[in-house]
Amino acid sequence: MGQESSAPVEAPSHEQLAKELALKFAERCFTPLEIFSFKDVFKSLSDHEQHVHYLKEETIARFLEIPDILGVSPVLFHLVSHVGAFPFLQDAPAVLGAEQMVVVITIMTKRYERVLARGAADRRKLLFRSMAVYDRKQSGLSEDQWRPAAKAPSGSSADQMEENSDEDDSGDGLVLEAFDYLDYAKFFKQQDSPSLHGALVPADNLRKLIMLLLLTAPLDAQESLSVYSDRMSGTALTSLRSTAECVLAAFSDVERTPGIKFSRFNSVIPSSMPFLFDGFTPLFEHFLFSKYLDFHKHIDETKNVPPIVEVAQPLLQDKASIMNLDVLSQLSFFIPGTSLFRRLRLLYSGDDDGFSMGSFETKVFNWRAPTILLVRGTRLLANISHRITASESAFLSALPPKRFRNGTDDENETLTFGLYIGQPWKHTNRECFGGEDTLLFQLEPIHDVFRASTLNKDYVTYTKPSASTSHAGISFGCPPPQNTQTYRRSSTIALGTVSLVLDGSFEFGCFTHDYTSRGGAFQPSAVRNFDFQERFEIESLEVWGCGGDEEAKHQAERWAWEAREAEARRRINLGTGDIEADRALLEMAGLIGQNRSGGSMM
Template sequence: MGQAQSDEKRAPPSHEELAKELANKFAEKCFTPLELYSFKEVFKNLADQEQTVRYLKEDTIARYLEIPDALGASPVLFQMMSYLGAFPFLRDAPAVLGVEQMVIVITIMTERYQRVLAKGATDRRKLLFKSLAVYDRKLTEITRSEDDQVSNKGDGFAVDAAGDDEGDDDADELVLAALDSMDYINAITYGNAPTINGAIIPTDNWRRLLMLLLLIAPLNPQESLSWYSNRIVGGGLESLRATADCILASFVEAEAAPRIKFTRFNDVIPASLPYIFNGLAPLFEHFLFAKDLDFHKRRDEKPVSSTLPPEVVQPLLQDTGSIMDLNLMSQLSFFIPGESLFRRLRLLYSGDEDGFSMGSFESKVFNWRAPTILLVSGTRLPHGNEYKTKGAEAGFLSTLPSKRFPSGSHGSDQKLTFGVYLKHPWKHTHRECFGDEDTVLFQLQPIHDVFRASKGNKDYASFMKPSPSTPIGGVAFGCPPPQPTQAYRRANVFALGPVSLVLDSSFEFGCFQHHYTSHGGAFQPSIARKFDFDDRFEISSIEVWGCGGDAEAKHQAERWAWEAREAEARRRINLGTGDIEADRALLEMAGLIGGNRSGGSMM
């Protein structure tokens, strides 16, 4: 009886006690013994101390992770860490980053929490948003006023309405799962985080983090970030910022509403940037690897790094192109798995080097048996009745539907970059298009946007050279192939799909259409731009990159060699000798007739 009364009077555990218990559970379940030992060594060497408290400071973390000062991202990253360090009692943020707090931060940043919180959500998007957000009520009211003004314009981006975040469930599933794992689920009543209502991310903070995420996208766990410092030398920093601004444009039109709300953040990332935070895992795993730890050295030997020097590491991008660069490749890795891109891309076709023709395109690309990425860039054609077209431009515009939507972004004569990711090999289109549900149509500049393939309509990709039966020809995505009975075929007009990209047969002009109010297309409409638009442009560059390694390149070379031998065999055949049977036997030996091949008339 006395023991029962004692239990009833026992005070509930404090936030500090519960957070420490969770950190111990994470350390035990999520780290190996060697990783845990290395982490403790790293923390001991880096930590400052005030009285009995040992902790990490912002500049210490920035130096250890080698975050370049030029990015200005260290304060943003430290804000995130200070917030996450208070998990699961986020109302107590910002936290002092002691050893238990750093265990929690690393576990969340590397997504290792999934090993412990099996019942919780694996999606940390909401938690990361809160770690970046500010909760200034005055700023929130200004943002709502700006949202209303932009909405009343009736054009531009679809902006979240003022009350979109109201009613949001404040209890994060990860928080609930963490407390449930310790059998203290009732602690949520006094341990929940600030509500997400009114939370906004300042645009400049998000831009700085985007630049860091682009830089660390190709990072491996034990690679030094300083190896990629050449990407921000000279004009590299401006190029990195320009790429970040294209991604930023999918979240907010910075001049009209320079703050990001959760609804837009939560919509855009899973649709267009599902892998954007992947680089955080290898970055924070640096804390789990002591750089001076070597079990094979004697005590009196100097530490030897086990990582390879940068000069012996394979380059991220072996070939050079006029469109593809390291920043754009990092941008692609935000929605195409990085293992298919970094150190794996080969330039198969470049209009600048190989000529702007479908024949050259076919000879360079068609034998590649692995996924490919087509990139096309150009300058938007002016839009307006006062603009007069002539020559080749007028001819191309005559092949498009007469009805034209507004442009997809502001600015005339603006540079545009579109692309397509295809898993299937390229081939000629006859009655049906090629491609599959993994085909991705996307825009990279001046706004980042991704259009996933639908399942009902399979008009993913087509390649048709001009001929008497297909007079306009070209390369198209999201458009039905021409059929003899269709009226547009007789009028030599492209049948644009609801979401589609068309390049003419001479690779001089292109058109991207986004008919948001239509349905049933091969590609899904934009999440960021919920309105009708089209962009017609003059092509300046076009490239096709192969995603593959030496095996794919060897197969392509063997195919090229076989085709060269076949062409030479055809050239050497000397017909017309008068001996029909001898000529037929020669053709059969060359594999040109026989079986299902008639070879045509010999007379």
């Protein structure tokens, strides 16, 4: 008996495999209604040539209502047309037909996670490749500007480390897993993905994309970007651009470096803005909602009744000096938006309530949900000509003499810092308070986040002035103040390695980043790997409560109880000399008796 020789199995073409992946994504990552809607939307938008239906740049921009003034449409189309080539990245840019758009929507909305196990790191690398340029002409940069990206001897060990990091093309796990998912991994293990060496994301492109992501951060899947058209002109547009510059500063010094390398991109995003690209999800889910399936509209038309227009609750209900819609979106890059948008309430504002610890305590301590503290100020000048006031001199003398350089170069910059704390505020006795979800951060002039350490838990201290405390005020990342005798009080504040200190009068603040020492309650920066310190005069101080109606109700009840207690004490006229009569009055007021001591209601 002869044996038949098995014929070798031929690898499918790129086109066949890309189509098969799109079909599997459609089946596993979308509902039938979503696919029906997508087909209807694509049919209504697509152009066609020689029986090929596809979407053009201006069509996508018009459908998603991308504001022209941002100039981001070419950047977004470049990104999308490269993602559309997945998993054959070397074939980019892709013609955006129906199959390619299914792949785009699956990846941009993170629905791929339903079938592929690879996570954020692999998607981040894919997005970088899709935004990057690989030659000078494509980047629009001059030869001198492009030179840093060329392969050349590095000037320092740090430069060499960054070059080596950028040359590391391992970790294209999302591509390999897609081939595995299709059972064709044996044919495509050695795909020639574009090298990361020499790849840059032009700073101006990333700036435009950040502005778009600041706009889309609060977006709902069926909400139009035109809802935020008022942010596209005048001072609102200036504020949006300013916020985008602060975020961009975390990636690159645009005055010195024309683009962002992968090593920088890959270190900054997970540490300082892990939710940066979340705004892509509702934006690209627009393709899954067909106007044809607006059932409410058709029902209203049959009844000859005008459609019901729902008035959306504002993203930010209260107004203050620091917090605005752009800062709110910036916060959502590292704090989940579900805790922020339409959830914040202004608890304390120094402008309105007074810059005092007593006022701060009255307004903030009764909130039983997470809070966000924001403080903005002007950097204290170090030059000789600067006239120092008595209060400034007293604050500076309380700081340790060791002084680092400024965190950024501009001497006259405005500085904005903040803290997210998940626990209620309280007085500091022997131990600090706060949990491992506490975040210390800077928003202006550079975006930076300092996450809580799990070893050192000196997160937050709140110390009111008294004869037994060394220094009053609020501090983050500093050891708790020691209760000592007056004559033995320390003359200097004990600063943590990564810490923020606000003095007891809320006049001055000091942020310290002792990168060399490390070991503090907050982790050092992934953006700035050097020692720096910012000393500033406080201009605005705000605390915002994260929560809903239940938290506000609890706080209001607590305030009302405290007001009644204070009024009861004010009305009682003691000191008659009749102890029994005085006791009877206190019992009538409900301040003593029935296991009450006259203290708090806890």
